[in-house]
Amino acid sequence: MASKDLYYVPHGSKWPIVATLSVFTFFLGSAMLFNHSAGANYVFGLGILALIYMFVGWFSDVISESRAGNYNKQVDVSFRMGMGWFILSEVMFFAAFFGALFYARMYSIPWLSGEGNGGVNGTHEFLWSSFQAVWPTNVMPDPSNALGGGQAFSQFTEVIPAFGIPAVNTALLLLSGVTVTIAHWALKERKRKALVFWLFATVALGFIFVFFQAEEYMHAINDLGITPNSGIYGSTFYLLTGFHGFHVTMGAIMLAVIMFRSLKGHFSKKDHFAFEAVAWYWHFVDVVWLGLFIFVYWI
Amino acid sequence: MSTVTQANDHDHDHKPTGLKRWFFSTNHKDIGTLYLIFALTMFFVGGSMAMIIRAELFQPGLQFVDPQFYNSMVTVHALIMIFGAVMPAGVGLANWMIPLMIGAPDMALPRMNNMSFWILPFAFALLISTLFMEGGGPAGGWTMYPPLVLQTGAAFPFLILAIHFLGISSIMGAINIIVTVFNMRAPGMTLMKMPLFVWTWVITSFLLVASLPVLAGGVTMLLTDKYFGTSFFNAAGGGDPVLFQHIFWFFGHPEVYILALPAFGIVSQIIPAFARKPLFGYASMVYATASIAILSFFVWAHHMFTVGLPVKGELFFMYATMLIAVPTGVKVFNWMATMWKGAMTFETPMLFSIAFVILFTIGGFSGLMLGITPVDFQYHDTYFVVAHFHYVLLTGAVFSLMAAVYYWLPKWTGHMYDEKLGKIHFWLSTITANVLFFPQHFLGLAGMPRRIPDYNIQFADFNMISSIGGFAYGLTQLLFVYIVIKCALGGKKAKALSWEGAKGLEWSVPSPAPHHTFETPPRLTKAMLEH
Incomplete structure (x- = not known):
């Protein structure tokens, strides 16, 4: 292959060290916030600003290098593989939270209510012999012992039904998977206007999803009394939907960047790795949502 | 973007100078060197904590430190040695050697590579700063079990975020290695022609990418349990510690x-070189490595036999654990078969490798004992466990890293190290490490618990012996630093092929390896692809 005749090694760059410092500042600020340390807000704010500066700067550099034609076929393959493995690591991150959900539903709740008694442990008799397994656990094994320190859990009576907002959100995300694919076809057929239009539709669907999700949170907290402090149901509900919502937001921002780049005439029929990477990410977020819809909301 | 074109021109071997060379680096050799120096530094930081532990345990009773500080030493020693010493040393070797071994110009994603490294000092700044905070450093053990770890004071969020930071670094490093190996091999370097060190590292990287995000998820749940009222690990709310x-x-x-597989790769390079024979059973080594990696995802609960698991679960995890002995045994027998009737010489790297095979096997056997559920009920959380994992991690992983440093130092520095001093370092290390850890088997079998600063008077003799071994081992490592610095500064000139029996692409480039190598794909001859 001709492109392999000379390897491409990028020149040194300030961005990796800037990225390290900004993540460090962000983490330092977060830790200080948790500890209520003086000046935590400033460090945290600085960290956020530094992160934004770094993302914008690093990606601008990479985009201009890509536009200048520095990246050969081999670099393109490296980027593709890198993105693929990054998505796998994200899958495993979500796996931890799904694992927690399945563990709670299949083991800890039944055990706390006495299943497998004697065979496994005597938790039920020794601790809370009146606790009965239900899912969603709106009655905690020990309702007065949140945070392990004698505070009350926040109780709730009903949960968000699957076939309300969540079903609409499922439709929105699935539809956005279709629109991003139509945009990809348009890119391959060199139809610039259609590309931008369908990307815009995808971004819009993404943000509508996030809006509905926020509405649902308001409803859950204000009307139903479901909070992260609502025992294992509230814990798994908010961590899973929260991290997913964060990923959708990130994905929608990334799609928006791709849309603006398309408007400026970036990407060609053959050379559009950034588009594909973001599309993969979007589909990943979509698949995670299907898992959420089924296991968090539906069954 | 003038510098962009500069990187593409044909003026080879221009080295950036000054601080920029290190902070902005995209060079796998410079980043590898940074990793290795950092790892050695942290080896001594973590080691000095081990010295505090051994000083406290020199005699029964409380002598030097209070129990809280003792426990934070135990906790931080482990985190530093795992995430700060052994893993970075392995990644440093991977950085330096993988591109040289597969004929690549550099790592596939050089800027991400730089970030992977520079995260480390900052992450450890977060972690080590906790020792000076109100409530002291984290003292609940490196395993961070709730509810105990949730009692940590101001150190808690720093601990969690340091773990996140280290995880980000390792995941990026692992992705980089996978992509390098799959995308950057020179034409003709097929997968089954790759040196075993490359194979073990690519498989290790799979483990990193698949397992570290799960830890990130776990510590995130700890964080929300402490600060946001979630109940993941609180039975009162339906969760479970x-x-x-x-x-x-x-x-x-x-x-x-992740700590052990690169060690297997290292000795699989060194033993054939000094036995002057090809590695016995190359393909079986690759498959054994892959089998160990796959099995490692199905044995986790053997760390939890005494926690009250259902019996069926205990049996499953016991048998799965036993199964790992099979591919590991394949490896040990292959190393022995490689040496069989070889024209062996015993330079320092070979000595460390042979010691690795013997001492790692001892650690493997004690691991088998711990993997037997009913037996583990007696051994769990005793010094037998401490002895076991120090045999596999210190005389295992660390010895292999020492072997690797001696083996490749000529390639890195262009000089041969002082062989006589190297041998002294080897013998002192081997003897003292065994004095340090062998008695701990007996202590554990007799019932001495881990992570406690005081002990029954019956354990006094063995603890004193162990502490003496510990201090001697610690001092011996200063000799290692002296040998490395001496070699970096001068010594007998090393040839491109620094070892008579060494095989592989890395020996086809001059010693020291030039700043840039393989800028165009090398033409590989059959001889270059021999193992």
């Missing part, structure tokens, strides 16, 4: 192989 142990060890057991 044992859930954390499952999540942690789903990461933790693959992590053990």
Whole structure:
């Protein structure tokens, strides 16, 4: 292959060290916030600003290098593989939270209510012999012992039904998977206007999803009394939907960047790795949502 | 973007100078060097904590430190040695050697590579700063079990975020290695022609990418349990502290192989070189490595036998654990068969490698004992466990890293190290490490618990012997630093092929290796592809 005749090694760059410092500042600020340390807000704010500066700067550099034609076929393959493995690591991150959900539903709740008694442990008799397994656990094994320190859990009576907002959100995300694919076809057929239009539709669907999700949170907290402090149901509900919502937001921002780049005439029929990477990410977020819809909301 | 074109021109071997060379680096050799120096530094930081532990345990009773500080030493020693010493040393070697071994110009994603490294000092700044905070450093053990770890003071969020930071670094490093190996091999370097060190590292990288995000998820749940009122690990709300142990060890057991597999790769390079014979059973070595990696995801609960698991679960995890002995045994027998009737010489790298095979096997056997459920009920959380994992991690992983440094120092520095001093370092290390850890088997079998600063008077003799071994081992490592610095500054000139029997592409480039190598794909001859 001709492109392999000379390897491409990028020149040194300030961005990796800037990225390290900004993540460090962000983490330092977060830790200080948790500890209520003086000046935590400033460090945290600085960290956020530094992160934004770094993302914008690093990606601008990479985009201009890509536009200048520095990246050969081999670099393109490296980027593709890198993105693929990054998505796998994200899958495993979500796996931890799904694992927690399945563990709670299949083991800890039944055990706390006495299943497998004697065979496994005597938790039920020794601790809370009146606790009965239900899912969603709106009655905690020990309702007065949140945070392990004698505070009350926040109780709730009903949960968000699957076939309300969540079903609409499922439709929105699935539809956005279709629109991003139509945009990809348009890119391959060199139809610039259609590309931008369908990307815009995808971004819009993404943000509508996030809006509905926020509405649902308001409803859950204000009307139903479901909070992260609502025992294992509230814990798994908010961590899973929260991290997913964060990923959708990130994905929608990334799609928006791709849309603006398309408007400026970036990407060609053959050379559009950034588009594909973001599309993969979007589909990943979509698949995670299907898992959420089924296991968090539906069954 | 003038510098962009500069990187593409044909003026080879221009080295950036000054601080920029290190802070902005995209050079795998410079980044590898940074990793290795950092790892050695942290080896001494973590080591000095071990010295505090051994000083406290020199005699029964409380002598030097209070129990809280003792426990934070135990905790931080482990985190530093795992995430700060052994893993970075392995990644440093991977950085330096993989591109040279597969004929690539550099790592596939050089800027991400730089970030992977520079995260480390900052992450450890977060972690080590906790020792000076109100309530002291984290003292609940490196395994961070709730509810104990949730009692940590101001150190808690720093601990969690340091773990996140280290995880980000390792995941990026692992992705980089996978992409390099799959995308950057020179034409003709097929997968089954790759040196075993490359194979073990690519498989290790799979483990990293698949297991570290799970740890990140687990510690995130700890954080929300402490600060946001969630109940993941609180039975009162329907959660379970044992859930954390499952999540942690789903990461933790693959992590053990993340530390061990590169060691297997290193000795698989060194033993053939000094036995002057091809590696016995190359293909079986590759398959054995892959088998160990896959099995490592199905054995995690053998760390939790005494926590009250259902019997069926205990049996499953016991048998799965036993199964790992098969591919590991394949490896040990292959190393022995490689040496069989070889024209062996015993330079320092070979000595460390042979010691690795013997002492790692001892650690493997004690691991088998611990993997037997009913027997583990007696050994669990005793010094037998401490002895076991120090045999596999110190005389295992660390010895292989020492072997690797001696083996490749000529390639890095262009000088041969002082062989006589190297041999002294080897013998002192081997003897003192055994004086340090062998008695701990007896202590554990007799019932001495781990992570306690005081002990019954019956354990006094063995503890004193162990502490003496510990101090001697610690001092011996200063000799290692002296040998490395001496070699970097001068010594007998090293040839491109620094060892008579060494095989592989890395020996086809001059010693020291020039700043840039393989800028165009090398033409590989059949001889270059021999193992």
